[in-house]
Each structure stands twice: as C-alpha cells, then as structure tokens.
Amino acid sequence: MSNAPGTTEEDAEYKKICENHKHLIETLPKCNGWWTPHLHNYNGFWLTPDILKANLLLHTYFKSHPTDIFLASFMKSGTTWLKALVFSTLNRDSYTFSDHYLHKHNPHSAFSPLDAETYPITDFTNSLTPRLFSTHFARTMLPACMSSCKFVYVCRDPKDVLISLWHFMNKIRSKDVPPLSLDEAFELFCLGVSDYGPFWEQVLSYWRASLEYPDKILFLKYEDMKKEPEVVVRKLAAFVGKPVTVEEEEKGVVREIVKLCSFENLSNLEVNKEGFEKFGRLVNIEKREFFRKGVIGDWKNYLTKEMKERIDGITAQKFKGSGLVFTATG
Ligand code: PAP
Secondary structure (H helix, E strand, C coil): CCCCCCCHHHHHHHHHHHHHHHHHHHHCCEEECCCCCEEEEECCEEECHHHHHHHHHHHHHCCCCCCCEEEEECCCCCHHHHHHHHHHHHCCCCCECCECHHHHCCHHHHCEECCCCCCCCCCCCCCCCCCEEEECCCHHHCCHHHHHCEEEEEECCHHHHHHHHHHHHHHHCCCCCCCCCHHHHHHHHHCCCCCCCCHHHHHHHHHHHHHHCCCCEEEEEHHHHHHCHHHHHHHHHHHCCCCCCHHHHHHCHHHHHHHHHCHHHHHHCHHHHCCEEEECCCEEEEHHHHCCCCCCCHHHHCCCHHHHHHHHHHHHHHHCCCCCCCCCCC
16 A cells, blocks of 8 residues: 555545545445444445445555455455465465464454555555455455455355354444344345345355456365365465475475364464454454354354245355355255
8 A cells, every 4th residue: 555645645635535435425325234333335335434435545545566465255254264374374484383473463463454444554565575465345346456466265155154244243233232133134134235245246256256367366165174174275375376395295284284273273372362353443353253163054053944045045046157156054
C-alpha cells in the first residue's frame, strides 16, 4: 500500500473516498447484519460499513507486487489453519519445529488483512518477501493489479460454514442485542446475506478464476485438508515455489508441518488460548474464538433434515455446470 498519506493530494483522495462511502451507505440495498446492525450490498456482495470502506481504500491505495501471496477464503472455511500451513511451509528453513514462530504467535499475525480499514494506509515496503495477505473479499471485488499474484483459496461445506459462522457471530455480537437464533442465521445464509456473502458466489469467483489461471490460484477444500493434510502441504510447497525435496521427505518435514498446524496442537498453545488478535484498527477478536471444534460435519448436530436439504439444494443449483463439487459430508 502507498506510504502514509498526509500530503494534500492524498488527503483530498481520502476525503473523496469517505464521501463516496457515505453516499453508498445511504443508497445501497441493506439487510440485517449478523454482528453489525446492517450489511450493504455492494457489487453483489454483502459487506459491513467498515469492510465496504476497506474495499474502497484497497482499490485506491493498494499496490501489489508480483511476489505477493494472498490467502483467500469465505469466513469460517479454515483460514486460521491454512494461514498456519502456508506460513510454516513457506518458512520451513527459518524455524525448527521445537522452537517455532507459531508457538508464540497466532497464525493470523503472519498475514496482513486486506479487509481492515487501515488508513493511514499501512506501508508494507519493509515486510518480508513474499508479503503475505489475507482476504474474504470475492475475487471479483479485488483490484485488477492482483491478477498477477498467487492466491491460495480454501472452501468448506456451507453447512459447516453456517454453523461455525453462527457460533462465531454470536460471540462477537454486542451483548446489548439478543443472540442471533439459528433459524434467523439459516434464513439469512440461504438468502446469501452474511458478511462477504452470498457464500456460493464468493466461492465461485475463486473457482472460476482457478480454472482460468491454475498456476495463479490454488483452490483447496477443508475436507480434503482434513483427510489428506500431507498431500495439501506438498501441493502448497510446490505452489509457493519451494517443492518438498527428497531429503525433506526423509526427514519427515511434511509430517512435522501437519502436526504443528493441527487443531489439537494450535488450539492447545497458550498463545491461542489467551488474548486478542487485532485486525486493522477496528476489530479485536479473542484468539480462542478461532478454534472451536475443527471437525467435518458438526452441522449434523444442529440442522434438521429439511434445513440440510435446502442448503444442499441451493449448492447443487448454484454450482451446476461449474465443475465444482463438495465432498459429501453426510
Ligand atoms: P475466520 O474466517 O474467522 O478466520 P476460520 O479460521 O476460517 O475463521 O474458520 C474457523 C474454523 O476453522 C472453526 O471451525 P468450527 O467452528 O467448525 O470448529 C475452527 O475450529 C476451525 N479450525 C481452526 N484451526 C483449525 C485447524 N488447525 N484444523 C482444523 N480446523 C481448524
């Protein structure tokens, strides 16, 4: 992102964005939010007012670099886990598995969030190469300059996403308002109304891009990561340009990465049990909220047969003809 604004020209630019933002908030279609009073529909996607502003800022200020790596996901699809995997795979020569960065830091801290409203825009020029960024924005909501960069995307069965999201949103939702009921969350989710939603369109934006640019977008599924984490680590390593060597295989490096990043390990580290993770200026989230159950199919404990059939029906209809299928989770 460009260096600290402060010149008259940049201030004028920023003022223009604020005015545009105000105008958009007043005129865009809006709906009930999950943890904010409202979500606004901008270019087909539902965003909170702050995230909408972050998107406007991103388009004005962000300068990508060809070596940048972006981790994209829909909320609650395995972002925390994938951040840990990408970071430890990429930096496997810099740490030992007995004394690792991830023992002392939450995986989110290794990535700069693109979706945080960070004016004055953070200067990333001193960041290590490759710079690591994360986003929940749909591919079509991102500036064109990023098309030459590499993206790792993770998606997850929408039924598990819904349940994980519902739990999470009720944790971060103001205690001054009643909790969001599962019925309400379900209805909103099916209508596509949730932060960064509709879920299906967000997933398809990356799926389509991954078909068009397979060397630029690695499309992963949470369920595959659970079933064959070692295969995913090898894919990640090759994708970021550091394929696993025969020597590393013999030393069990892949197994060590998988163990380090496992739910059991990460969720039991002191660093992930206490304290907050800061996303930009505005959002602080308790680190333990990123670790709940970490399993496939928890939706079975919450959704009725009718609810399951409705979501599966929407998924089948939305993904029809795209070539994207979800591994059945029941
Ligand atoms: P975010 O969008 O807020 O960053 P994200 O990390 O994508 O959240 O998703 C959180 C989910 O991943 C939680 O799922 P659950 O509610 O169904 O349990 C969380 O438990 C799960 N998760 C976190 N870390 C891991 C991990 N190492 N392995 C597997 N699942 C994990």
